[in-house]
Amino acid sequence: MLSHIKIVLVETSHPGNIGGVARAMKNMTIENLCLVSPKTFPSADATSRASGADNILSSAIIYDSLQDAVADCQVVLGASARDRTISWPVLTARECAEKFVTGTTSIAKIAVVFGRENSGLKNHELDLCHYLLRIPCNSEYSSLNLAAAVQVVCYELFVASGQRVENTIGDKGDESLATMKQMELFYEHFQQTLTDIGFLHEDKSQSIMRRLRRIFNRIALDTKELDILRGILRFSQNHNK
Ligand code: SAH
Numbered sequence: 001m002l003s004h005i006k007i008v009l010v011e012t013s014h015p016g017n018i019g020g021v022a023r024a025m026k027n028m029t030i031e032n033l034c035l036v037s038p039k040t041f042p043s044a045d046a047t048s049r050a051s052g053a054d055n056i057l058s059s060a061i062i063y064d065s066l067q068d069a070v071a072d073c074q075v076v077l078g079a080s081a082r083d084r085t086i087s088w089p090v091l092t093a094r095e096c097a098e099k100f101v102t103g104t105t106s107i108a109k110i111a112v113v114f115g116r117e118n119s120g121l122k123n124h125e126l127d128l129c130h131y132l133l134r135i136p137c138n139s140e141y142s143s144l145n146l147a148a149a150v151q152v153v154c155y156e157l158f159v160a161s162g163q164r165v166e167n168t169i170g171d172k173g174d175e176s177l178a179t180m181k182q183m184e185l186f187y188e189h190f191q192q193t194l195t196d197i198g199f200l201h202e203d204k205s206q207s208i209m210r211r212l213r214r215i216f217n218r219i220a221l222d223t224k225e226l227d228i229l230r231g232i233l234r235f236s237q238n239h240n241k
Contacts, residue, residue, distance in 0.1 A: 001161045002101070006032035007150060008069045008113040010121060013039045017117065019049025019057065020147025026053035028154035029163060033060040034069045034111075049147075066113065066125050074108035075100060078121050078129035079153060081143040086123065088132040093153045096133050097160035112153055117146055175222035186226055187213060193233045197240050 007025055012018050018041060022033060033056050035041060041062070047054050063069040070076045077096055078088070091099065100110050112133065115121035120143075126132065135144060135152050144152070158164070178186070191209055194200040200208060221229070 001163060002030045002157055004107070004109050005030055005157060006034055006073070006111050008034040008036060008066065008111050009038065010036045010066055010113060010125060011039065011116045012146065013117050015040045015043035015046040016049045017146045019046035021150045022050040022053040022056035024147055024151035025154055026056050028158035030154050030157065031056060035060055035062045036066050036069050037064060038062065066128060070111045070113070070128060072109060073111040075110045076129045077110065077112045077131050077133045078126045079112060079114045079133045079149055080121055080126070082120060084123070084126070088126060088129065090132045090134050093133055093135050093156045096131065097156040101157055101160035114146060114150060175224045178221045178223050178226045182223065182226055183216065186230060189230060189233050193237050196237055
């Protein structure tokens with residue numbers, strides 16, 4: 001889905017950051033990593049920070065120049081935290097994702113280029129970029145850690161690609177939500193158990209049961225979860241005998 005995107009790191013000094021970038025990319029299903037003259041690579045620090053994303057590291061392509069790294073791309077985005085004296089067209093990370101993943105240009109091969117930890121991208125490198133990509137943040141403290149910046153950009157690309165897993169009620173796996181009938185049987189069982197163990201008294205039982213219903217209504221139980229709760233009730237009734 002995002003195979004038309006490549007992440008390019010220019011002269012990264014800390015190999016740990018390269019590992020952090022690989023992990024961030026893999027989390028967001030982006031696989032193509034290019035390294036322009038990394039200071040130290042391969043490295044045990046990179047592998048350890050990649051933590052399971054070492055396939056991204058082993059397939060990373062190393063180049064001597066940014067020009068070579070982006071030669072096969074149609075669009076180049078330069079990620080930069082700094083305001084430049086010369087102005088390039090600037091897009092936020094989200095605007096880039098919308099334009100180059102969901103937009104009409106989504107067929108183009110795209111490079112997102114990230115600069116050095118200590119000095120970012122040089123102007124002659126930005127000359128190769130069609131747009132500056134900016135992650136909006138605190139204007140008085142705007143430089144993110146390299147891997148954190150890649151994470152934010154890859155996240156925006158991932159969301160724009162529509163792969164986001166919906167985490168809505170009822171989407172908890174294979175179990176279906178408990179029906180009203182099952183919930184009513186559960187409340188009867190619950191009330192009976194609370195009475196048996198001496199917790200509920202006639203006078204207050206209605207208002208307590210109403211509050212308990214409100215709690216369970218807030219959390220949309222599925223049938224498996226309901227079975228566990230019924231099991232607990234049966235267990236405590238047996239122990240109370
Ligand atoms: N000190 C450097 C910033 C280094 S951060 C400077 O003065 O430019 C390393 C890289 O992470 C940057 O080159 C840039 O590619 C990316 N980055 C960090 N913060 C960013 C932000 N707010 N927006 C876009 N990219 C950012």
